[in-house]
Amino acid sequence: MSEQEPAVRTASPAPESTTDVLEATGRAHPADPADPPQSPRSPRPVRAPRRIRSPLRLVRLLRGTTLLVVVAVLLAAAGGLLYARTAQMRNSDAATNRAVTDAAATQAVLTEVGRAVETIFSYSYRDPAATARAAGQLLAGPAKAEYDQLFVQVTREAPQQRLTLTTRVAAAGVSELRGDRASVLLFLDQSYTYGDGRPARTAAAQLEVTARRDGAQWKITEIESR
Numbered sequence: 001m002s003e004q005e006p007a008v009r010t011a012s013p014a015p016e017s018t019t020d021v022l023e024a025t026g027r028a029h030p031a032d033p034a035d036p037p038q039s040p041r042s043p044r045p046v047r048a049p050r051r052i053r054s055p056l057r058l059v060r061l062l063r064g065t066t067l068l069v070v071v072a073v074l075l076a077a078a079g080g081l082l083y084a085r086t087a088q089m090r091n092s093d094a095a096t097n098r099a100v101t102d103a104a105a106t107q108a109v110l111t112e113v114g115r116a117v118e119t120i121f122s123y124s125y126r127d128p129a130a131t132a133r134a135a136g137q138l139l140a141g142p143a144k145a146e147y148d149q150l151f152v153q154v155t156r157e158a159p160q161q162r163l164t165l166t167t168r169v170a171a172a173g174v175s176e177l178r179g180d181r182a183s184v185l186l187f188l189d190q191s192y193t194y195g196d197g198r199p200a201r202t203a204a205a206q207l208e209v210t211a212r213r214d215g216a217q218w219k220i221t222e223i224e225s226r
Contacts, residue, residue: 099177106174109182112218113211114169117186120147120220121167125158125195140214141221162195170204180213185226 094100116138123131132151139147157163168189176183188205210222 097176097178099174099182102177106177109174109177109184109211109218110172113182113184113209113220114172114186116211116218116220117188117207117209118167118169121165121188121190123154123158123163123165125162125164128155128158138220140212140219143209143220143223146223160196161198164193164195166191166193167205175208182211182213182218184209184211 099106120131120135120138128151132155135144135147135151169186170189171187173185174182175185186207186209188207190203190205191200192203193200206226208224208226209220211218212221213219
């Protein structure tokens with residue numbers, strides 16, 4: 001059976017006229033031999049650069065460019081890390097690792113675990129019970145114990161801030177899949193919106209989770225922030 005890779009989810013100013021160019025060099029008209037000699041003219045004063053009418057607009061453009069650069073760097077880093085993990089698996093006992101040999105099973109793990117992570121790390125102050133119920137079904141073992149402690153703090157502070165958190169998986173890869181156990185590396189995009197007047201913000205996160213098959217369902221048992 002052939003080995004397979006793990007699934008990885010300014011406009012220029014108008015040109016000056018010839019007369020303008022000649023005036024700038026002190027020769028508005030061609031010289032005539034009959035004309036009396038003239039004293040050299042002083043150079044035409046250099047115009048001061050035009051001021052930016054809206055500095056705020058420039059700042060916004062710079063911020064947008066910076067954000068695009070950051071996103072590109074994060075995605076490049078994600079791809080590089082996933083590639084390194086793949087190479088490491090090939091140099092080890094890859095024959096028994098289904099993340100290398102079974103593309104369908106690997107994609108199924110990616111889909112299910114990715115949706116679980118998006119669900120448990122998305123939250124609305126309007127309905128915290130929905131997130132708590134989902135976590136009870138998607139988490140087990142140490143991951144559930146740690147999450148329950150964290151969720152107590154979230155439910156205490158989020159209603160005051162009127163916080164809504166949305167999480168999306170930007171990239172993911174299964175590094176190991178053996179039997180009923182899987183290790184998954186995920187890169188997340190998170191959006192925070194507040195109803196108390198504070199501006200929204202975004203953040204990136206990286207997690208490595210361990211999942212265990214419980215019947216027909218994969219449950220997350222360990223969560224590690226990278």
